[in-house]
Amino acid sequence: MISKAEDGFYHPTTEAEICELVKHAAEQGLKVRVRGSGHSVQSAIYTGDFKSPPRDDPNINIYLDNMISVCFDYEHKQVTAEAGCHLGKDPTDPTSTIKNSLLYQIDCKGWALSDTGGIIHQTVGGFMLSGSSGGSLSDSVAWQIVAIRAVDGLGNIHDFRKTDDLNNPFYGMGVSMGLLGIITSVTFQCVDRYDIIGVETTSSLKECAIDLFGPGGNDKPSLDGYFRDIQYSRLLWYPQEGVGKVVVWEAHKLDKTPENFKPKHYHLFPSILGSELPAQIFASTMFKLFDILNPPEPTSKLGKLGRQILKPFYSLIVNYFLASAVLAPQQFQDVWWQGLPMDNNVNYKLMPTQFTELWLPLSTAADVMQELRLAYEEGGFNATGTHTCEIYMSASNNFWMSPSYQQDVIRVDPFWFGKNRGNPNEVYYPMYWERLKKFNYRLHWGKALSGDVGYLKAQYPRWDDFMSLREHMDPHQVFVTDYWRRNLGIDAD
């Protein structure tokens, strides 16, 4: 069996080595988890509730950075990628480059995936297993997954292929949070490569070209109508009193790329001397300052004073920051894999972000937005926080545990600045979990979970089928950690 490396991880190079590790764990009663690029809630990834695997943990934490190869099937326009392959370059992993990333390699073949998430640092395995996706109802990476290869909890290898039979365990494996096995490779049906063109517009809520809270009319589409009509989109809502703005990023595929096509990259932050870094340093400093003025529980005189200063100070700074965007929409055009991930240049050290993400039936969009507006009005900064709330959409698919299982959804993704004091699970997310309960949400598996197992279970028609498959694939619960036991209500064996 391979040994644990200095960094505390096992780095297998072959499936056989993974099988050996799992067999060893099953025999010894140990846990096994796999790290992708580490973007999910940490305890959803590792064998314990800690930030990174400690060297003396007897359990097995696997890093698949030696399993990143990509193989092309030219006849069927399919690509099979080992699960450790990153979608794009992961700036935190020194072994990850643009050239060894999946999206770049398929683009070089003249192929593409039909969508990407807002960032492309994730691994193939991690992106798929948490049900991640971009903001689109017309396109979805989930539809392009045609085969999955995995090692089960007994150390045996299985191949799963997509069929029309929705009872096929393939549909249980696709979004399975690492609980059914270690994914070793995934095969995607590719589409032809394409370029995109788009625009980002910033406005007050009232002046927004979308009727964010109503049924639409007077030349404005309703939010769900807009999401149905636009190919790719996402909204950033600044709900704080005195700001009340919305940033609408939208794009579509070019049917045919003109010969003189020149990429014009999108900038999430204003570019100063060709770099977005100075603006991120400024934003990071400001968010820290906002946090100082906005203590989680302001009991002291100073704390209360901070709250009073926060409102005018916050609106001054944020309105100033957004002013030029309000005046001039940002036009961009790009190659698909560079244009669609609009948040890819965020520097996590400066702007660490945490989230919970609620996926709700698309038909409830206007009601959800009204409920949120009311909550923000009633709760002030306690409810809005000092960051934005991302609003986007995702297309229905057939993976049993996908938060968009058999329904198109609107996604509510409140951001929490990672350097804030306080625990967002206690002081920030519960407002969303409670207020939006009546709309039957499902939660993004890679982001913070509420722990309300009964509620979540009721939202997933194939929950019991998934749990039966889990028992079959992993009878000794090698992949079940305390975190997943707690959040999915899995009893000890």
Ligand SMILES: Cc1cc2nc3c(=O)[nH]c(=O)nc-3n(C[C@H](O)[C@H](O)[C@H](O)COP(=O)(O)OP(=O)(O)OC[C@H]3O[C@@H](n4cnc5c(N)ncnc54)[C@H](O)[C@@H]3O)c2cc1C
């Ligand atoms: C800045 C940022 C932006 C984001 N943008 C989006 C977005 O636009 N859309 C969206 O839907 N989500 C988004 N996410 C969430 C992100 O896509 C998910 O957290 C995703 O799971 C991360 O992939 P990863 O490679 O980092 O996997 P990890 O987070 O490392 O792992 C995800 C889960 O899969 C397990 N796992 C990973 N690989 C394997 C394997 N081969 N076999 C078995 N188990 C495995 C892990 O143990 C863990 O439970 C974002 C997250 C961040 C931090």
